[in-house]
Amino acid sequence: MFWYLIAIIASGLFLKILLKTSLLQIVKKWWRFLEDGCYVYQFYRVPQFNHNMQENQLYRKICTYLNSLPCVEDSDFTNLISGDKSNEISLVLDSNQIVVDKFLSARVFWINEKDEFTGLKSLVMKIRKKDKRRILQPYLQYIHSVFDEIEQRKKEVRLFVNVDNEPQRNGRWRSVPFTHPATFDTVVMDTDLKNKVKSDLESFQKSKQYYHRLGKVWKRSYLLYGPSGTGKSTFIAGIANLLNYDVYDVDLSKVTDDSDLKMLLLQTTTKSLIVIEDLDSYLGTKSTSPSLSGILNFMDGIFSCCGEERIMIYTINNKDQIDPTVLRPGRIDVHIHFPLCNFNSFKILANSHLGLKDHKLFPQVEEIFQTGAALSPAEIGEIMISNRSSPTRALKTVISALQINTESRAATRHARRLSESGSVRTAEETGDSGIFCKENLREFKKLYGLLRVRSCRKDSSYDFEASDKDNSRHDN
Numbered sequence: 035m036f037w038y039l040i041a042i043i044a045s046g047l048f049l050k051i052l053l054k055t056s057l058l059q060i061v062k063k064w065w066r067f068l069e070d071g072c073y074v075y076q077f078y079r080v081p082q083f084n085h086n087m088q089e090n091q092l093y094r095k096i097c098t099y100l101n102s103l104p105c106v107e108d109s110d111f112t113n114l115i116s117g118d119k120s121n122e123i124s125l126v127l128d129s130n131q132i133v134v135d136k137f138l139s140a141r142v143f144w145i146n147e148k149d150e151f152t153g154l155k156s157l158v159m160k161i162r163k164k165d166k167r168r169i170l171q172p173y174l175q176y177i178h179s180v181f182d183e184i185e186q187r188k189k190e191v192r193l194f195v196n197v198d199n200e201p202q203r204n205g206r207w208r209s210v211p212f213t214h215p216a217t218f219d220t221v222v223m224d225t226d227l228k229n230k231v232k233s234d235l236e237s238f239q240k241s242k243q244y245y246h247r248l249g250k251v252w253k254r255s256y257l258l259y260g261p262s263g264t265g266k267s268t269f270i271a272g273i274a275n276l277l278n279y280d281v282y283d284v285d286l287s288k289v290t291d292d293s294d295l296k297m298l299l300l301q302t303t304t305k306s307l308i309v310i311e312d313l314d315s316y317l318g319t320k321s322t323s324p325s326l327s328g329i330l331n332f333m334d335g336i337f338s339c340c341g342e343e344r345i346m347i348y349t350i351n352n353k354d355q356i357d358p359t360v361l362r363p364g365r366i367d368v369h370i371h372f373p374l375c376n377f378n379s380f381k382i383l384a385n386s387h388l389g390l391k392d393h394k395l396f397p398q399v400e401e402i403f404q405t406g407a408a409l410s411p412a413e414i415g416e417i418m419i420s421n422r423s424s425p426t427r428a429l430k431t432v433i434s435a436l437q438i439n440t441e442s443r444a445a446t447r448h449a450r451r452l453s454e455s456g457s458v459r460t461a462e463e464t465g466d467s468g469i470f471c472k473e474n475l476r477e478f479k480k481l482y483g484l485l486r487v488r489s490c491r492k493d494s495s496y497d498f499e500a501s502d503k504d505n506s507r508h509d510n
């Protein structure tokens with residue numbers, strides 16, 4: 035019994051020492067060393083320079099790949115170097131450091147060698163002879179694709195806009211760095227829908243072979259539709275930042291004819307988002323430059339040449355007024371609806387803009403939403419930003435805005451009924467928008483803090499700039 039107790043205590047102590055110290059690691063290392071000694075290996079050298087002393091691109095790609103491996107982070111010794119971006123720190127292999135990678139359950143050893151006399155560097159790959167046939171080709175291809183991905187992530191995203199067609203200009207696109215801060219996370223929309231779009235985009239990126247096998251242009255088209263201020267343009271920025279794709283924002287009013295539109299498409303590069311905002315407003319006009327068939331051909335992307343990988347995005351406010359041929363499957367692959375705010379999206383906005391997860395005024399807000407009141411996320415977000423120093427005031431202002439919205443809708447409905455009976459003109463007929471007819475517009479601007487009423491003037495002369503006083507009060 036006594037010896038039993040001693041044995042249990044001793045094995046407990048042994049386990050504790052094993053787990054608390056590096057003993058286990060040392061045992062593992064020795065075991066690996068013994069195991070490796072029992073196999074025959076094949077070696078491949080990848081020198082940094084070729085015979086003409088030109089840089090070997092494969093060496094650069096493998097270096098980038100190896101430095102990105104998590105095992106480099108876990109290795110006993112490695113170098114820390116500042117990266118291209120200001121706050122970036124990269125891990126870089128030390129001379130003669132050995133990295134062990136795993137691919138298709140085979141172990142691949144990489145040795146970072148440096149010649150003592152010439153100072154020339156090379157990477158030496160060591161794999162078991164029995165694994166060579168099975169993994170060598172796919173492994174090198176895998177390194178290429180990981181390298182491309184890393185390069186894509188590092189790339190600076192640019193925003194291109196088409197300029198007027200002037201003969202002396204070289205090319206039609208002008209670009210600036212794309213710095214929009216929107217991300218997929220900051221766009222308020224249904225979570226399931228957001229995830230679906232995200233996985234659709236990611237699967238598109240990996241589908242080159244699939245599209246080519248079908249003989250189709252490797253592109254995908256999205257239609258974002260919904261009222262103004264619901265986040266369509268912001269979502270496009272989120273996609274660009276997610277994929278690190280350049281954005282080509284096509285201004286159709288600067289396109290002279292169909293061949294000009296073809297030219298623009300030909301001058302776009304791969305891995306890009308090609309965006310036409312407010313497509314409905316172009317299709318609605320009688321203008322013939324570019325023509326409907328020119329736009330349809332552009333949408334089909336038949337002019338895109340080699341190396342496509344383009345995402346086309348169109349935004350419109352109302353789908354009902356669009357010719358169905360424009361929206362047919364193949365021409366538009368995914369339709370995404372951007373609705374006005376409901377109570378759920380309001381809560382997300384309250385959380386992100388005011389840091390509120392719950393509030394005693396929430397039930398009142400919910401009740402008004404249930405009566406059918408609807409404002410855009412832009413409108414609600416703006417009220418919250420203007421009143422961010424006092425969340426309660428922000429919510430009260432949102433409630434007032436929603437109430438005005440409900441009354442305004444009821445008034446519009448009433449006017450429409452009267453108009454149908456022939457006695458009164460509707461808000462649309464008088465030029466006022468449905469939600470903000472003139473009287474309500476004034477009250478609504480007040481809620482935003484956009485309106486400065488000057489006592490010496492009459493109601494008609496409002497200054498639509500935000501007052502400095504208001505701004506300084508809200509800036510905290």
Ligand SMILES: Nc1ncnc2c1ncn2[C@@H]1O[C@H](COP(=O)(O)OP(=O)(O)OP(=O)(O)O)[C@@H](O)[C@H]1O
Nearest residue numbers: 220221222223261262263264265266267268411412
């Ligand atoms: N769903 C949303 N999520 C986050 N922010 C939003 C959302 N909708 C609107 N916003 C905010 O409102 C502002 C306007 O949004 P945006 O320009 O994306 O709307 P839009 O749908 O493109 O409008 P329009 O049809 O008039 O072009 C932006 O500053 C954005 O931050």
Ligand SMILES: [Mg+2]
Nearest residue numbers: 266267311349
């Ligand atoms: Mg927009």
